[in-house]
Amino acid sequence: MTPSKRAEADLPGGASAQADTAAWVEALYRGMLLIRRFEERVYRLFLEGEIPGTLHQYHGQEAVAVGVCDVLRPDDWITSTHRPHGHALAKGVSARAAMAELYGKRTGCCAGKGGSMHLGDPSVGMLPAIAIVGGGNTVVTGLGLAMKLRKSDQVAACFFGEGATNEGAFHEGLNFAAVERLPIVLVCENNLYGASTPYHRVSLVPDVAERAKAYGVPARIVDGMDVLAVRAATAEAVASARTGAGPTLIECKTYRFTGHSRSDACDYRTDDEEAEWAARDPLLVHGARLEQEAIEQLEAGVRAELDDAVEFARSSPLPEPHEALDGVYA
Amino acid sequence: MTPSKRAEADLPGGASAQADTAAWVEALYRGMLLIRRFEERVYRLFLEGEIPGTLHQYHGQEAVAVGVCDVLRPDDWITSTHRPHGHALAKGVSARAAMAELYGKRTGCCAGKGGSMHLGDPSVGMLPAIAIVGGGNTVVTGLGLAMKLRKSDQVAACFFGEGATNEGAFHEGLNFAAVERLPIVLVCENNLYGASTPYHRVSLVPDVAERAKAYGVPARIVDGMDVLAVRAATAEAVASARTGAGPTLIECKTYRFTGHSRSDACDYRTDDEEAEWAARDPLLVHGARLEQEAIEQLEAGVRAELDDAVEFARSSPLPEPHEALDGVYA
Amino acid sequence: MPETTVETRRLTIAEALREAIAEEMRRDEDVFLLGEDVGVEGGFGGAFGVYLGLVEEFGHERIIDTPISEKAIAGAAVGAAVLGMRPVADMQYADFLFECMDELVNQAAKLRYMSGGKLSVPMVMRAPVGTTLRGAQHGQCPESYFVHVPGLKVVAPSDAYHAKGILKSAIRDDNPVLVFEHKLLYGSKGREAAGGFDLTAEVPTDDYTVPIGKAIIKRSGIDVTLVATHVSLYRALAAADQLASEGIECEVIDPLTLNPLDEQAIFGSVQKTGRLVIVHEDTLTGGWGAEVAARVADDCLAYLEAPIKRIATRDVPAPAAPVLEQAIVPQVETIVATVKEMLG
Amino acid sequence: MPETTVETRRLTIAEALREAIAEEMRRDEDVFLLGEDVGVEGGFGGAFGVYLGLVEEFGHERIIDTPISEKAIAGAAVGAAVLGMRPVADMQYADFLFECMDELVNQAAKLRYMSGGKLSVPMVMRAPVGTTLRGAQHGQCPESYFVHVPGLKVVAPSDAYHAKGILKSAIRDDNPVLVFEHKLLYGSKGREAAGGFDLTAEVPTDDYTVPIGKAIIKRSGIDVTLVATHVSLYRALAAADQLASEGIECEVIDPLTLNPLDEQAIFGSVQKTGRLVIVHEDTLTGGWGAEVAARVADDCLAYLEAPIKRIATRDVPAPAAPVLEQAIVPQVETIVATVKEMLG
Numbered sequence A, B: 001m002t003p004s005k006r007a008e009a010d011l012p013g014g015a016s017a018q019a020d021t022a023a024w025v026e027a028l029y030r031g032m033l034l035i036r037r038f039e040e041r042v043y044r045l046f047l048e049g050e051i052p053g054t055l056h057q058y059h060g061q062e063a064v065a066v067g068v069c070d071v072l073r074p075d076d077w078i079t080s081t082h083r084p085h086g087h088a089l090a091k092g093v094s095a096r097a098a099m100a101e102l103y104g105k106r107t108g109c110c111a112g113k114g115g116s117m118h119l120g121d122p123s124v125g126m127l128p129a130i131a132i133v134g135g136g137n138t139v140v141t142g143l144g145l146a147m148k149l150r151k152s153d154q155v156a157a158c159f160f161g162e163g164a165t166n167e168g169a170f171h172e173g174l175n176f177a178a179v180e181r182l183p184i185v186l187v188c189e190n191n192l193y194g195a196s197t198p199y200h201r202v203s204l205v206p207d208v209a210e211r212a213k214a215y216g217v218p219a220r221i222v223d224g225m226d227v228l229a230v231r232a233a234t235a236e237a238v239a240s241a242r243t244g245a246g247p248t249l250i251e252c253k254t255y256r257f258t259g260h261s262r263s264d265a266c267d268y269r270t271d272d273e274e275a276e277w278a279a280r281d282p283l284l285v286h287g288a289r290l291e292q293e294a295i296e297q298l299e300a301g302v303r304a305e306l307d308d309a310v311e312f313a314r315s316s317p318l319p320e321p322h323e324a325l326d327g328v329y330a
Numbered sequence C, D: 001m002p003e004t005t006v007e008t009r010r011l012t013i014a015e016a017l018r019e020a021i022a023e024e025m026r027r028d029e030d031v032f033l034l035g036e037d038v039g040v041e042g043g044f045g046g047a048f049g050v051y052l053g054l055v056e057e058f059g060h061e062r063i064i065d066t067p068i069s070e071k072a073i074a075g076a077a078v079g080a081a082v083l084g085m086r087p088v089a090d091m092q093y094a095d096f097l098f099e100c101m102d103e104l105v106n107q108a109a110k111l112r113y114m115s116g117g118k119l120s121v122p123m124v125m126r127a128p129v130g131t132t133l134r135g136a137q138h139g140q141c142p143e144s145y146f147v148h149v150p151g152l153k154v155v156a157p158s159d160a161y162h163a164k165g166i167l168k169s170a171i172r173d174d175n176p177v178l179v180f181e182h183k184l185l186y187g188s189k190g191r192e193a194a195g196g197f198d199l200t201a202e203v204p205t206d207d208y209t210v211p212i213g214k215a216i217i218k219r220s221g222i223d224v225t226l227v228a229t230h231v232s233l234y235r236a237l238a239a240a241d242q243l244a245s246e247g248i249e250c251e252v253i254d255p256l257t258l259n260p261l262d263e264q265a266i267f268g269s270v271q272k273t274g275r276l277v278i279v280h281e282d283t284l285t286g287g288w289g290a291e292v293a294a295r296v297a298d299d300c301l302a303y304l305e306a307p308i309k310r311i312a313t314r315d316v317p318a319p320a321a322p323v324l325e326q327a328i329v330p331q332v333e334t335i336v337a338t339v340k341e342m343l344g
């Protein structure tokens, strides 16, 4: 049983099961590490002028993407946001295809047309990321509706920030999902800020989970810095969705370790606050469950994977200019 | 002290105050009666082909418009919906100006340009009614914001149906009003149906008031068939808004006695349900507080007022075709 | 137009649309309908009765009554389409499309391209248009906004035969297609507005489709080309009748599809007539008539014997009073006068 | 252009806009600003830094940080304007306007008319446009959608002098005005994109305004008229430079206001040159260039010596890869080649 096949199963007991568990704990760590190192590389390559465009990075929130996607099957779907690198890697977009996309290469997961803000790949169950805040929250209802109408037991997960909960899309999407009992998991990454704006200045209700009540939707608040906590809550929500019980909202309390976008110095946050959250780094939290040696091995593996990804992206061909005109219509 | 000046005051005690009270109780009844008879006339005139266009009528919900507007001052504002006749009359649009507008005459409150769905008049503190469901819910925040910025003690009330609460506009407007502590009263007329659709099929939460919690906004549920109940809740909400405490949502449980629009036979409602609500007719409920003689006098007065209004509308000039081009830009 | 050998009946546009949806739903399990008030028992069958009877046949699973949430309706259609379903979404009035522009413009139209062509969005959005005494927020003809969106297709049928056939094409198309119909043309009530024309049409009993992207020559002529849709089309035809009695032969073209536009049909006609009048009920400035004029002014300039004229609703919101509404919407007399002036 | 006697400094567009807002807020208590991230301490001063420093001077009462709620932003602006305030609303990217189309198209543009002319909606909506490597949802130039809305005014300044002056006019205007600026032109970074042109301009220190509805002749010429805005304007100027060296004299017009369009300025130029090329970064089909072309094909047909050409962004969503983006957006070479072909 590979980690991703574990799906809704509980942590296994017994001897060989314990080996399984260890491998799975490592796999979760590796998933987060890949995102962290990917983001670090990408940031450097961006500063060096190799990667064009703009970036919204995922450092700090790795436990959410990995914890959620670990529960999902390949034929489950996710929607993502302007900050999609972590979601993409966690759902199974290869580092090569993601990196090449950031480079604007034809081998990218969107053939160079999506770029950082629209990473995604239908073949692994990820829509091109929607960079309109809240945009995924209505579209995901359609994914759920298709699954329901086809009586499949697939599930769709929708990632969004706490800032998105003030959009009309959050409201309409959640209510429709509730009424139709769609197989959807709403994953709110509450990192306290929408761009520079702290949530407490734009919502009198500090917990997004509170809002779910307005729609009769069950909600859970979890430690978004602990991949196992995220995973456990997701497993419950996914199981419930698969059996037709409708949507669940999971609010993951988390923090982005970088600026909102590439040029943000985060002067609207205090050093204390940043330090406090840095101490809860998901790699530290989960790393404590691994041997140091294992971590080093994983680092090496990830480094190799990213070396390869960068090499792949660099050596990939640019799209031909005329390709810009393809793919608008089917 | 005229009834509308009574504003947030409690029902008065004492002898002359009791006369006042009686006059005020009558005034409330008259306000509702005017709406009821107005709607009945309009419907007949529409069927006879005298009134063009389309109609969404207010029969049955009179206690809401009258109860709310009785608390408001002339310099307070309201926003209204596709079903605005009652709100307009209650806020002070004259029966003449309203009727002429329905006739498409130049003397109408919107010079013939608004029609049934956009009745309103800035000079009595009523925006042209917004016939986009939920449309008033964002615009009203601007009214409130202007009042707050100018440090006036005005208040803006926003009428909307329970159906509107599923629009993104409800969500964004309410949250923004809450965060900015705007002097707004949100008046939800929960008449159980949005067009043919019962609310319980489009919301898992039957009480709209429940939704207010998601924004930290206090909410009250009141008997929307009793003008005094509506008035009392509004008085509290308005007082709180005037002192800067922010918005309140009032959910008025009510029922429309006619179809959604002119051609609706209401086959989606049961006779039993209709009969049950007919027994709670706001004119009956409040009529019980008046002498029969007083009621007959009021009927006569209203009849005369409406005879005059129809006569005024009939004899008013049509707009000149070229006037269609005026008034787009200031 | 139906061939003479096929069996036909006369249907209104509303009946034809209903048949199209029912037949497609029978043919393909992936087709479903969603919108406000589309399937409530004892209800309206949609704002204009087009869906009456569908819920009885297909049940609430495939005829989905939604909350009043246009963003959810459009977003759900987009998402379901991505997974291969073929949603037919209903907007009671086209005026409400402004509530779900993001879902249409930023999502439906772009997801395929953003994915590098890896996915498709085979959805239909139906939206009734038309200035019909309901005032400024229920009387718009917003086709032109969507003509401007790369990734969307826009069709505007004006009779029962083409409405049924092109709706079927839209449902089978792998792209998002917006279908705009005119409220006055649904049944027989609009007959007067259409200048007395019979709005029913012969519709084959057998399955057929009408292609997206092909215009229809409604009437042949050599003096001037009239391009028009919906009620304006019937007014153009009425004008052509009047003008014919004065010896002026108009060629009347129903573009049927506004994007992709069948420009060749229009170019061909203008090359023959040398004169072009475009008539639409959408407002003038920035309306789709401008696009037609611009293309002709580029491709057919040498053939033009007169300035290109556009007759459109005046640049104002729709007023409620009948006398005012009438004053802003293109009328037969204006078309007649314009053509005469061009030729005089 | 500033007269020689007034005192001026060179400013970027961002600086000029900031000054305009600050001066208007000082002048008129009713002016205030609202939008996302506009006034957070330690924040960005809006998505492009235009508002830096404003909250320090005017406080959070008049510089209002909103939730991420575009409908609330636009709706609040509408409502406040009705009561006589003069809100300046901020849309971080013009792409997000699709989230508040109802408030803009159905409310802001129509309330005055619906009221029979009894009220006004003196609001401003600022929205940065432009294809700048951010992909399909952060690279649109959606001016044309709003040009189509009766009741709205649409301006598109391209240098600091006009940006400041016309934003002031917009704030003082009693109608809803959408102000579209190009992201690449805010500071000095866009210089390269603009063909090396200096994007700063001399801006008077004293109060001045630039009228809405008046075009600017940026360069005089007799052979062909180029109409363009934003980055395309600078590319048109660069093309004109190149063409001049080959003896072709272009007249380059910045319409500045897209609605109401200064058609007389364009007609006058076309009557002189007989040739018209419109260049814009909005996509081709249904873009505002079509309206310009249609008006000229109506009013100036007899003067035209060549087909009217439109050079616009290709009809696709904006791709992310630089090489693809470059392929769809109008470039200097295309303008040069088009003009030569027209004259050849």
Ligand SMILES: Cc1ncc(C[n+]2csc(CCOP(=O)(O)OP(=O)(O)O)c2C)c(N)n1
Residues within 6 Å of the ligand: A082, A083, A131, A132, A133, A134, A160, A161, A162, A163, A164, A165, A189, A191, A193, A194, A195, A260, D036, D068, D070, D092, D096, D099
């Ligand atoms: C509709 C819309 N409005 C505004 C933006 C600009 N914007 C991009 S990200 C962002 C903040 C989002 O905050 P949140 O949802 O909390 O996500 P986070 O960035 O914290 O991951 C904003 C305002 C946008 N992309 N879309």
Ligand SMILES: Cc1ncc(C[n+]2csc(CCOP(=O)(O)OP(=O)(O)O)c2C)c(N)n1
Residues within 6 Å of the ligand: B082, B083, B131, B132, B133, B134, B160, B161, B162, B163, B164, B165, B189, B191, B193, B194, B195, B260, C036, C068, C070, C092, C096, C099
């Ligand atoms: C945005 C929008 N969607 C749909 C409609 C069509 N419509 C008009 S009234 C109505 C029902 C409204 O229900 P509710 O808000 O409960 O008000 P009620 O009619 O019961 O007074 C609908 C769907 C509309 N006018 N605007």
Ligand SMILES: [Mg+2]
Residues within 6 Å of the ligand: A161, A162, A163, A189, A190, A191, A192, A193, A194, A195
């Ligand atoms: Mg956030």
Ligand SMILES: [Mg+2]
Residues within 6 Å of the ligand: B161, B162, B163, B189, B190, B191, B192, B193, B194, B195
């Ligand atoms: Mg209702």
